[in-house]
Amino acid sequence: MSGSNSDRSQEVFERKWSTYYNAVVGRPPRETLLTALGNFELERLEDSITNTCVSKFAVDLGCGEGRDTVELLHHGWRVLAIDGEAEAITRLLERLDSDGQLLETLISRFECVTLPKSVDMVNASFSLPFCLPEHFPELWKKITLSLREGGRFCGQLFGERDSWAIFPTITHHTRQQVEVLLQPFEIEMLEEEEHPGKTAIGEDKYWHLFHIVARKK
Numbered sequence: 001m002s003g004s005n006s007d008r009s010q011e012v013f014e015r016k017w018s019t020y021y022n023a024v025v026g027r028p029p030r031e032t033l034l035t036a037l038g039n040f041e042l043e044r045l046e047d048s049i050t051n052t053c054v055s056k057f058a059v060d061l062g063c064g065e066g067r068d069t070v071e072l073l074h075h076g077w078r079v080l081a082i083d084g085e086a087e088a089i090t091r092l093l094e095r096l097d098s099d100g101q102l103l104e105t106l107i108s109r110f111e112c113v114t115l116p117k118s119v120d121m122v123n124a125s126f127s128l129p130f131c132l133p134e135h136f137p138e139l140w141k142k143i144t145l146s147l148r149e150g151g152r153f154c155g156q157l158f159g160e161r162d163s164w165a166i167f168p169t170i171t172h173h174t175r176q177q178v179e180v181l182l183q184p185f186e187i188e189m190l191e192e193e194e195h196p197g198k199t200a201i202g203e204d205k206y207w208h209l210f211h212i213v214a215r216k217k
Contacts, residue, residue, distance in 0.1 A: 020199075020201055021087065029067050029070075030125040030156075036152045036188075039152065040056065040152070055077055057078045057080075057116075057118075057119055057121075058072050058079050058119065059121070060072065060079055060080070061082050061113070062126075063082060063088060064092075064127070066092030068125050072123070078102045081104070082107075083108075084107065089105045093105070110131040111138075114142075115143065118148040119146045119148065120147075120152070121151060122151075122153050124155035128155060128157055129164070129170050132171070133169075140181060144216070147216045150215060152214065152216070153185065156211055157173050159192065160173065160174050160208065161208040163207075175210070178210050182212070185216055186214065186215045188213040188214060193209040195207055
């Protein structure tokens with residue numbers, strides 16, 4: 001029975017990706033990404049020996065239609081944009097108005113992804129909860145190992161009271177579990193959000209989220 005529920009919930013989310021991409025057209029980058037970028041900029045200003053000619057390197061994990069990837073490119077970052085949906089990568093490439101030479105794309109599901117080493121930032125805006133729970137520990141290990149010392153993770157995780165936590169294909173965490181995940185990091189933002197609301201496509205949803213920006217020790 002659980003297998004059929006898993007298949008059904010996966011189909012529900014995959015069927016709605018196109019609708020979601022249409023709904024978020026023109027929306028600004030996530031606040032977690034902007035906070036992380038601001039923290040990098042403060043470090044650059046404080047460190048007079050930083051080589052500002054070298055582009056920093058980010059992985060946008062679960063990039064979607066590219067709202068965060070485009071912001072990173074505008075700031076001169078090199079970006080590896082990864083998504084499991086081919087349509088997401090197509091939409092990202094169609095919206096580029098910046099230097100495409102700084103961008104590399106990859107279509108890959110979370111359970112199969114290989115991340116590069118010595119990355120300055122892994123951005124995962126509202127994407128990690130869609131990693132299958134049985135694969136999340138290995139994915140988080142890959143993220144942690146990919147980041148250089150001083151690199152940052154920014155993104156969101158779903159809490160256990162989120163209404164989507166009932167789906168067996170969705171990963172969710174308690175606050176204590178989130179704090180354990182972040183032990184290798186200095187926490188710069190850990191904001192918990194919980195309230196009834198709607199999704200980007202107008203469906204009722206109870207949100208329980210953790211917004212995270214963390215610097216690897």
